Amino acid sequence: IPENSGKMSALTDQLYRSENSWIKLMQRIVLGFGGVTALKELGYPIEAFHLNEGHAVFAFVEKARGNTGVELEELKKKFCYTCHTPVQAGHDRFSEGDIRNVFRDEDADLIRKFGREDSGMINLTLLSMNIASSINAVSKRHQEVMQLQFPEYKDRIKYVTNGVHPYTWISKDFLELFKRFHSTLGDIETNPMALAKVQSLKNNQEFRSQVWLAHQANKERFCNLFGKWKLKKDIFTICWARRIAAYKRPSLILNDIERLIAIAKKVGPLQIVLAGKAHPNDNLGFTFINEMLDKVDALGDDNYDLLKITILENYDIYLAQLLTSGVDLWLNNPYPPFEASGTSGMKAILNGVAQLTTLDGWVVEAEDKGIGRIFGHRYNNDKIGSEFDRYMKDDAEALYNSLEEMAALYYTTFHNKINLSSGWIDIMINCIATGAHFNTYRMLDEYKHLIWDACGKEKKIAKV
Ligand SMILES: *Cc1c(COP(=O)(O)O)cnc(C)c1O
Numbered sequence: 001i002p003e004n005s006g007k008m009s010a011l012t013d014q015l016y017r018s019e020n021s022w023i024k025l026m027q028r029i030v031l032g033f034g035g036v037t038a039l040k041e042l043g044y045p046i047e048a049f050h051l052n053e054g055h056a057v058f059a060f061v062e063k064a065r066g067n068t069g070v071e072l073e074e075l076k077k078k079f080c081y082t083c084h085t086p087v088q089a090g091h092d093r094f095s096e097g098d099i100r101n102v103f104r105d106e107d108a109d110l111i112r113k114f115g116r117e118d119s120g121m122i123n124l125t126l127l128s129m130n131i132a133s134s135i136n137a138v139s140k141r142h143q144e145v146m147q148l149q150f151p152e153y154k155d156r157i158k159y160v161t162n163g164v165h166p167y168t169w170i171s172k173d174f175l176e177l178f179k180r181f182h183s184t185l186g187d188i189e190t191n192p193m194a195l196a197k198v199q200s201l202k203n204n205q206e207f208r209s210q211v212w213l214a215h216q217a218n219k220e221r222f223c224n225l226f227g228k229w230k231l232k233k234d235i236f237t238i239c240w241a242r243r244i245a246a247y248k249r250p251s252l253i254l255n256d257i258e259r260l261i262a263i264a265k266k267v268g269p270l271q272i273v274l275a276g277k278a279h280p281n282d283n284l285g286f287t288f289i290n291e292m293l294d295k296v297d298a299l300g301d302d303n304y305d306l307l308k309i310t311i312l313e314n315y316d317i318y319l320a321q322l323l324t325s326g327v328d329l330w331l332n333n334p335y336p337p338f339e340a341s342g343t344s345g346m347k348a349i350l351n352g353v354a355q356l357t358t359l360d361g362w363v364v365e366a367e368d369k370g371i372g373r374i375f376g377h378r379y380n381n382d383k384i385g386s387e388f389d390r391y392m393k394d395d396a397e398a399l400y401n402s403l404e405e406m407a408a409l410y411y412t413t414f415h416n417k418i419n420l421s422s423g424w425i426d427i428m429i430n431c432i433a434t435g436a437h438f439n440t441y442r443m444l445d446e447y448k449h450l451i452w453d454a455c456g457k458e459k460k461i462a463k464v
Pocket residue numbers: 241242243315316317320321341342343344345347
């Protein structure tokens with residue numbers, strides 16, 4: 001608004017301004033202090049506050065003003081905290097001097113009391129854990145990793161595995177298919193957990209055939225929309241699409257292009273689709289994108305019928321819907337254990353899209369479900385390692401071996417006509433059944449029973 005000075009207007013310009021600690025702090029003040037004030041102005045009688053990440057933790061400082069020690073202990077009962085990443089950049093740190101520059105003494109003392117690390121820095125993750133009555137991770141594996149990262153809080157760290165909203169992510173063709181099998185599955189629209197019952201249709205040839213046809217319809221829609229790139233619906237199609245972050249290893253599949261060509265020659269042609277955005281200030285992100293573009297450019301036209309690699313711009317929810325339903329294989333290759341949960345694979349399995357993945361995040365809870373292939377470096381329970389040594393060479397090799405097996409299995413399923421007895425269709429059905437668990441209905445239910453019911457007696461929760 002015009003009344004604000006230029007300096008203040010800049011606070012809402014851009015998120016995640018890591019280069020300027022004054023802006024970072026002020027943004028967190030807008031979120032924390034402003035959030036509490038806004039809710040009050042709106043007239044909501046909020047009794048408990050759910051902090052997602054530490055960014056909004058100053059809400060506690062606002063609520064704590066003028067409170068005594070006993071009252072502070074009561075106030076803590078009204079705060080719960082969810083951590084969403086083990087990656088360092090996700091945890092805000094400020095010098096005590098920076099804090100004292102913007103806060104009143106009374107507030108700065110409170111922040112220091114609960115948020116000061118041994119190094120002397122103020123850590124908002126620590127602050128959040130110290131002022132909340134409940135702490136949780138976003139998958140079972142992430143809980144283990146958090147417990148290693150924060151041993152003093154070990155017994156207090158719970159987990160609620162993330163989920164995706166099924167009616168945003170189940171494609172129209174699959175939803176209609178599930179409705180046609182109403183007599184077995186019941187009303188999927190009121191109970192997405194019932195998707196687990198697709199296992200009982202595994203030997204139903206009509207169901208197997210319709211799963212394949214629904215998938216082909218999705219794939220055709222995707223190929224047509226990107227007609228310019230001449231993607232074909234009878235070619236095995238692999239997708240990697242997510243934020244460009246180092247630990248997610250965006251360029252892993254491009255590590256050895258010659259090997260990809262060799263697989264295509266041996267087993268059948270491949271289409272690889274890549275998509276993702278980097279933060280505008282993330283130079284490493286740009287380096288990855290440039291490296292990927294260079295490799296794709298260098299591929300030339302010689303092997304175009306064997307290996308087609310397409311990089312799509314503007315990855316957003318709309319494109320994600322097309323990709324998570326329209327390709328054959330969803331590639332997920334974070335460097336373990338840095339993926340707290342990951343969610344795009346959950347979107348893909350709801351549409352019968354097989355997984356080629358490292359063992360990390362939500363995948364640990366689906367390891368034995370037969371949803372595809374698991375490959376690569378494994379986290380060994382006691383060493384977190386560095387998010388920057390990424391086992392690129394070994395894991396690319398492991399990726400290619402699994403990819404070759406998957407491509408071979410795919411092509412025994414579909415070579416001009418469909419082979420309904422193929423193990424590929426079993427994988428597709430396992431995927432859908434597994435999707436029954438990784439949804440927001442189950443997730444919210446767990447938050448209610450495990451976190452919110454224990455956090456404050458009242459049920460009105462502000463998610464900030
Ligand atoms: C689902 C989704 C993500 C998150 O995917 P991850 O697997 O958690 O990396 C990111 N961006 C868009 C547009 C999405 O739809």
